[in-house]
Amino acid sequence: MHAGDAVARLVREERSRVLATLIRVTGSVDLAEDAAQDAVVRALETWPRDGVPDNPRAWLTVAAKRRAIDLIRRENKRAGKEAEAVSMFEPTPDPPEVVRDDLLRLVFTCCHPALAVDAQVALALRTLAGLSTAEVARGLLVPEATMAKRLTRAKQKIARAAIPYRVPAVEELPGRLDGVAATVYLIFNEGYAAGAGADLMRVALTAEAIRLGRLLAELMPDEPTVLGLLALVLLQDARRAARTDSDGRPVLLADQDRTRWDLTAIEEGVELVGVALRRTPDKPDPYVVQAAIAACHALAPSYPETNWDAVVSWYDVLLTIRDGPVVRLNRAAAVSERDGAEAGLALVDAIDTLDGYPYWHATRAELLHRLGRTAAARDAYERALALGMSEPQLDHLRRRLAALPD
Amino acid sequence: MPTYLALIYSRDVDWTLPEYAEITKEYNAFGAAAAAVIKGGQALYPTATATTVRVQGGKGGDVLTTDGPYAETKEALTGYYILQCADLDEAVKVASTIPGAWDGAIELRPVIEF
Numbered sequence: 110m111h112a113g114d115a116v117a118r119l120v121r122e123e124r125s126r127v128l129a130t131l132i133r134v135t136g137s138v139d140l141a142e143d144a145a146q147d148a149v150v151r152a153l154e155t156w157p158r159d160g161v162p163d164n165p166r167a168w169l170t171v172a173a174k175r176r177a178i179d180l181i182r183r184e185n186k187r188a189g190k191e192a193e194a195v196s197m198f199e200p201t202p203d204p205p206e207v208v209r210d211d212l213l214r215l216v217f218t219c220c221h222p223a224l225a226v227d228a229q230v231a232l233a234l235r236t237l238a239g240l241s242t243a244e245v246a247r248g249l250l251v252p253e254a255t256m257a258k259r260l261t262r263a264k265q266k267i268a269r270a271a272i273p274y275r276v277p278a279v280e281e282l283p284g285r286l287d288g289v290a291a292t293v294y295l296i297f298n299e300g301y302a303a304g305a306g307a308d309l310m311r312v313a314l315t316a317e318a319i320r321l322g323r324l325l326a327e328l329m330p331d332e333p334t335v336l337g338l339l340a341l342v343l344l345q346d347a348r349r350a351a352r353t354d355s356d357g358r359p360v361l362l363a364d365q366d367r368t369r370w371d372l373t374a375i376e377e378g379v380e381l382v383g384v385a386l387r388r389t390p391d392k393p394d395p396y397v398v399q400a401a402i403a404a405c406h407a408l409a410p411s412y413p414e415t416n417w418d419a420v421v422s423w424y425d426v427l428l429t430i431r432d433g434p435v436v437r438l439n440r441a442a443a444v445s446e447r448d449g450a451e452a453g454l455a456l457v458d459a460i461d462t463l464d465g466y467p468y469w470h471a472t473r474a475e476l477l478h479r480l481g482r483t484a485a486a487r488d489a490y491e492r493a494l495a496l497g498m499s500e501p502q503l504d505h506l507r508r509r510l511a512a513l514p515d
Numbered sequence: 516m517p518t519y520l521a522l523i524y525s526r527d528v529d530w531t532l533p534e535y536a537e538i539t540k541e542y543n544a545f546g547a548a549a550a551a552v553i554k555g556g557q558a559l560y561p562t563a564t565a566t567t568v569r570v571q572g573g574k575g576g577d578v579l580t581t582d583g584p585y586a587e588t589k590e591a592l593t594g595y596y597i598l599q600c601a602d603l604d605e606a607v608k609v610a611s612t613i614p615g616a617w618d619g620a621i622e623l624r625p626v627i628e629f
Binding site: 221223269270271272273275277 | 517519600601602603604606607623625
C-alpha cells in the first residue's frame with residue numbers, strides 16, 4: 110500500500126475522535142469541525158513527509174485545539190470582545206476513557222430523535238464515519254448542495270435547540286440505542302440495496318455501516334443491541350459476493366454459491382450472536398434475533414439443509430417483540446420450506462395488509478408456482494412486476510414468469 | 516440556559532367553560548410540578564376569537580384583518596408556556612407532562628437570545 114494511503118486511513122480513523130473531543134471542549138459542532146478539518150489537512154501534508162508521530166491522536170488533537178483557539182480569538186476580536194482565558198485548551202493528551210466518552214456523546218447527539226432520520230444518517234456519515242459532504246451526497250443519491258444544506262440545518266438545530274451532547278441516562282438508554290442502531294442499519298441497507306454495478310460510493314455504505322457497528326461495539330461492548338447490530342450487518346454482508354451473478358443479476362439465497370460467502374465475517378458474526386444472546390436481558394432484542402436468523406442461514410451447508418425449525422422459531426420470537434406484516438411474510442416463507450408450499454401459502458394469504466408490497470405478491474407467485482397453480486402464479490407475478498422493484502429483481506421475476514408452463 | 520416556547524396545540528376549546536374545569540385542574544397541577552422551569556405562559560380563548568392581521572402592499576400599506584386564526588387546522592393553539600431548561604432533553608421531558616401533549620401536541624421552539 111502507498112504510504113500516503115496508510116496515513117489517509119489512519120487520519121480518518123482518528124478524525125471522529127478528535128472531532129468528538131473538540132465538540133466537548135468548544136461546545137460547538139461547527140467550530141469543532143473547522144478545527145478538526147484543519148488538523149487533518151496539516152497531518153495529510155506533513156506526515157507522509159516527516160513520518161507519523163508517536164501519538165497521532167494527541168498530535169491531531171493539539172493541532173485542532175490550537176486552530177480552535179485561533180478561530181475563537183478571531184471571532185472575539187471581530188465581536189469586540191476581550192480574548193477569554195482558554196485554559197480549557199490544555200494541550201495535554203486526553204486519557205483514552207475521556208476520548209471514548211466524547212465519541213459516545215457524539216454518537217447519541219448525531220442520532221438524537223429530535224433530528225429527522227435523514228439528517229441523522231447524514232450526520233453519522235459525515236461526523237462519525239468521516240466522509241466528505243460530497244461522498245455522503247453521492248452515497249445517498251442526493252445533490253451535493255442539498256446534502257450540504259441538510260447537514261448545516263442539522264448542526265444548526267443541534268446548536269439552537271440545545272440538543273445535548275451527552276450519553277443518555279440508564280433508563281433512556283434502550284430507546285435511544287434503538288435509534289442509533291436503526292440509523293446505522295439504514296446506512297447499511299442503503300448500500301446493500303444498491304447492489305453490484307451501482308456507484309461504488311453507494312456500495313461502500315455497507316462498509317461504513319460495518320465500521321460504525323464496530324465503533325459502537327467498541328464503545329458499548331455490553332449492549333446486546335449493539336452486538337446484534339454488528340452481527341447482523343456482518344452476516345448479511347458475508348453473502349455479498351454470492352448475491353449477484355457475473356451480469357449483476359440477483360441470485361436468490363437458495364441458489365447462491367456458498368463457497369463464495371465470507372467465512373471470516375460469518376465466524377465473527379456467529380460468535381457475536383452467541384455473546385449477545387448470553388447478554389440479552391429480560392426481553393429479546395430485535396437486532397440479536399434478526400442476527401440469529403441470519404446465522405441459521407450462514408451456518409447451513411446448503412439451502413435444503415437449513416435448520417428451518419430454528420429459523421421459524423426465531424421468527425416466532427421476533428414476532429413477540431416486533432410484530433408486523435413483513436416479519437410475518439418472512440416467517441411464512443420459512444414455514445413453506447419446513448412444512449411445504451401449501452402451509453406457507455396459507456400463512457401468506459392470511460396477511461391482508463401487503464397488497465401494495467411487491468414482495469408479498471412475488472412470494473405468493475413463487476409458492477403458487479411450486480404448487481402447480483400456473484394461472485394464479487402468473488397473476489401474482491404480474492402484480493409484483495406492476496408494483497415495481499429494482500431492475501435486477503424485476504428481471505428475476507420476468508424469468509420466473511417465463512419459466513411457467515403454458 | 517436555553518429558553519423554549521412550548522406551544523400547545525389541542526382541541527379548540529373554551530377554557531372558561533365549566534366542562535373544562537377538570538383539564539384546567541390538570542394544567543394547574545402541571546404548573547405547580549414544573550414551577551422551577553416555567554418562566555411564563557397563558558391560556559388562550561378559542562380560535563373563534565382570533566383575528567389575523569396583514570398589511571398589503573408593503574410597509575404602510577392597507578391593513579387587512581380577517582376573522583379567525585392564521586392557519587385553520589384540526590388542532591388549534593390553545594396556550595403556551597415559556598420554559599427555561601438545561602437542554603432539549605429536559606424540555607422534552609417537561610413538555611411531555613403538559614396535559615395538551617396527550618390531547619394534541621406540544622411544539623417546542625428555542626427562543627433566540629439577543
